[in-house]
Amino acid sequence: MAMVCQLNQLSSDKLGFIPNLHLDDFDYLRDPEQFAQDFKHNPEGLVGAKYRFKCSDGYTRIFVIKRVLYRAEGIIGRASVVVEVECVCTESGCQWHGERKVIKISFPSRSRPPEDALIREARSKAESTGDLWALDHLPQIIDSITITYDESTVQGRLKTHLKEKYEERVMRVTILEKLYPLSELEDPRDFAQVFYDILQIHQWLYECVGILHRDLSSGNIMFRRKDDKIYGVLNDFDLSSHVQDMGNGSTSNQRTGTRPFMSPDLLDPDWEGGHLYRHDLESLFFIMLCLACRYKAPGIPATEPRPYAQWFSGTDLEVFNAKHTFFTKSSAKSPPIQPYFAGFKQWLLGIHIQLRYGYKRRPIYPSQLGVQSAYDEYEEDPDFDWNTLNKRASYTTMRSIMSSFQGKSLETRWANWNKDH
Known part of the structure; x- marks a missing residue:
């Protein structure tokens, strides 16, 4: 019971849920159990949600989810989600405003080679060899951001306690061509x-x-x-x-x-x-x-x-x-x-x-x-x-x-x- 109480006090990002995801009508992330239950039966509930994060070019962009393309079976927040989004940020200099992209949010093993690195390696090989x-x-990678979990998160604490027996994961946000x-x-x-x-x-x-x-x-x-x-x-x-x-x-x-x-x-x-x-x-x-x-x-x-x-x-x-x-x-x-x-x-x-x-x-x-x-x-x-x-x-x-x-x-x-x- 003490562990449950401690978990309840953690923020959604420390629990391992998707940080910076904002639902205008329902603040699901304050109740992960309710979020998981609703999303399990109705993944389309994410349509209209806004997702904000800082891209590698320095701009903080806001995307509106227009369509859920794929949701992997698994614990919500710890399985891949692929969505079609539209950039709605108004920051000066943003060239993506009004464009449709695909965003994949995944939680791979930290030891596994990053997807964007493998794709870029393959594309570079094709260009250098004339293939x-x-x-x-x-696929064409537009941007990729990796978010790690520190020792204050559930993942960090499990890693500290279980050491090599725990498979540490990261969250990767990848923006791709549709x-x-x-x-x-x-x-x-x-x-x-x-x-x-x-x-x-x-x-x-x-x-x-x-x-x-x-x-x-x-x-x-x-x-x-x-x-x-x-x-x-x-x-x-x-x-x-x-x-x-x-x-x-x-x-x-x-x-x-x-x-x-x-x-x-x-x-x-x-x-x-x-x-x-x-x-x-x-x-x-x-x-x-x-x-x-x-x-x-x-x-x-x-x-x-x-x-x-x-x-x-x-x-x-x-x-x-x-x-x-x-x-x-x-x-x-x-x-x-x-x-x-x-x-x-x-x-x-x-x-x-x-x-x-x-x-x-x-x-x-x-x-x-x-x-x-x-x-x-x-x-x-x-x-x-x-x-x-x-x-x-x-x-x-x-x-x-x-x-x-x-x-x-x-x-x-x-x-x-x-x-x-």
Whole structure:
């Protein structure tokens, strides 16, 4: 009870809630429990709220929230919120007045590389190497501010008490160019081009920049329009890591990904092989599969019961078991694709067959020897390529399937993709 009383006396920013967020009609932040309850059931309640903070150029700007684009499940104030905003500040010299931007408020691990730094590194690499095509498929960071929690906050006190057992977090406010979600595409071929673009930029990031995204989801695949063309954009690098650092211990205490789209490996409690690049390719497959089978048109859910529902509602172990069965025991029959997305049948069947073959032929991972797991029926094979399931889940295999759609070639953006890749 004493702890509850102490928590009640802390300000919202010391509790870890979003500081400087002002709601004109209801001062929710004075009662975090009420704020959490209302926001859980009605995230649109944030529309009209004003958010004030000092940008890196020295201006203190005021933004009005116009639209809630995304809210991650989790404790309110400790999960990502993405909103479309309009700048309403009247400070002299502000060039943003009246413009629409996107603001993402996230709470990543303090030890994880900042998202804005990774994106700027990738964009700089594209410019210095002449791979300018890559810029069309990366988000544009306008500004980013990091807010740390000092020892007077709950996070600071927990860190002091628990030391290395507590994963310290920071709040990052990132201002980005406005992009468009998959639901705003209108032609199945545009969907196909966007997914093919994502495959290309993912490989370029991995092989040319040394960055692995690690969280492909339907919400992280966006697009931009340029010169009457549509370009797929790989968004949200909060959970991304440098490839060279991934063998030196995780940059977070948690496995990364969005559960419905995660590889079964990463949901397996016995898996100790780390996050491999083909896990992201499996996520891309799951995104396309769920889109084609669970939506009868862009943004319009299919009739209940929708396929693969357990992937969205089950526990990690339940989803792991369902996906393990999907890859190892289900037949290679056509998935229940909605008529609008019928053109994806060849892609989905082809990729499923490759992944199914790779999973069924995989041996026990070295760390699994002597451990009861879903894979203990297999024999040891020291030459097995775990990173690609013996080339069944490689960039080359995916490209061979995804480079054309309904018999017509898609646009390959990476001119040098044929060379040494």
